[in-house]
Every structure is written in C-alpha cells, then in structure tokens.
Amino acid sequence: MQDNALAVAWLRGFARAVEEDEDRLTALDSAIGDGDHGINMRRGTSHVHRMLLRDGPSGTMGELLDAAGRLLRTHVGGAAGALYGSTFQAMGAALPDGRAGLTGLGDALQEGLTAVVRLGAAAPGDKTMVDAYTPAVAAFREACAHGRSLGEAATAAAEAAAAGARSTVSMQARKGRASYLGYRSVGHLDPGAVSTGMLFRALAEEITN
C-alpha cells in the first residue's frame, strides 16, 4: 500500500471506529468528565471523513495527517481537540514526503506522543490518553527494532494501546477534568485512553486487512 493510501485508510478507519463507539466514549466521559468525548471526537472525525471523500488520497501521508490534525483541533474542541490536533500535526511534520516506511512511521508516532506530552504535561499513570499512547509507541518501535513487519508492529502497538487503556481503570486522574474527582475517578476507564486505543486498532486493521 502507498503511504498516502495508508494514511487515508487509517483516518477513515479511525473515523468509522469513533462513529461506531461514539455513545460508549460519551458514556465513559459522563462517568468521570463532562460527557462529551464521543460527541467531540465524532464531530472532528466526521470533518476528516468529509475531507477524504472530497479530496481522496491527494498529497503525501505527511500532508494528509497534518490536514486531519488541523480539522481535529478546530472541530473536536476541548482538551482532546488540542491534543489530537497536535499529535496528528506532529506526525504529519515528521513525514514530509516520500515513503514513510517502518522506521519513518515509528518516528512519526513517537513525535505524535511527544507533542501530546509537551502540550498536556501528563505522565504515564495520570489516567489520560498518554497511558495508551506510550506503550503503543514503545511496542511499535520495539517490533521495528526486532525486524518485524509493519503489520506485526502495528498489531503489537494496538494490543499495547488496548492494555494501556484498560490499565487506566485502577488509576486516579491527575490531569484533565477527571482530576477534579480525585479518588472518585478510580474504577473507571479514561475515555481519551480508550479513543487512543481505537486510533491504534484502526492502524493495525488497515495495515493487516
């Protein structure tokens, strides 16, 4: 698959997953936030989906991810809009042109995570999307270092992201709205970690299907 076709498939797959799980994401955010995460994400990814329908795979993978980041920043809104916007724009900037390849994609994912941490200042264990993102990038890069294929790396990343999202149940939130709840945030999944799990699952599914 061409890199820009992969970017289109990944963004479409993520948009589809958000659409399917919109209510679940919103319900998760109702428990420990303000009950809008699914609505916010759906609004943003539907703009991305419309851009792809309109423009198709025009532009490089980097340009497509950057354009998606700008739409997410504008239309998701709230904390997640700024964070997803930054992560996609940072991935886009890390993939200027040509073929991304396995290491290029690993580096771009790392840049995406760095952008989230720079903006939101969350550490692993703070019960945020960083708890899914961090192990996912580590698993992806470790698979690359061991000479695995792109599909194997993306599958390992998706599994690590899902496990990371599950691990937020036992955490007390220290960033974002959920932190206002203090210890009452314990016992719930973090909605942003769950949507980040969906982002990595979409990548793995599009690569391996």
Ligand code: ADP
């Ligand atoms: P808002 O909290 O503005 O309503 P959303 O509900 O769309 O925004 O997104 C909430 C999610 O954003 C949280 O579940 C968490 O994963 C993520 N989040 C919030 N603050 C931070 C932060 N400082 N760093 C990383 N992720 C964060």
Ligand code: MG
């Ligand atoms: Mg919210």
Ligand code: MG
């Ligand atoms: Mg909100």
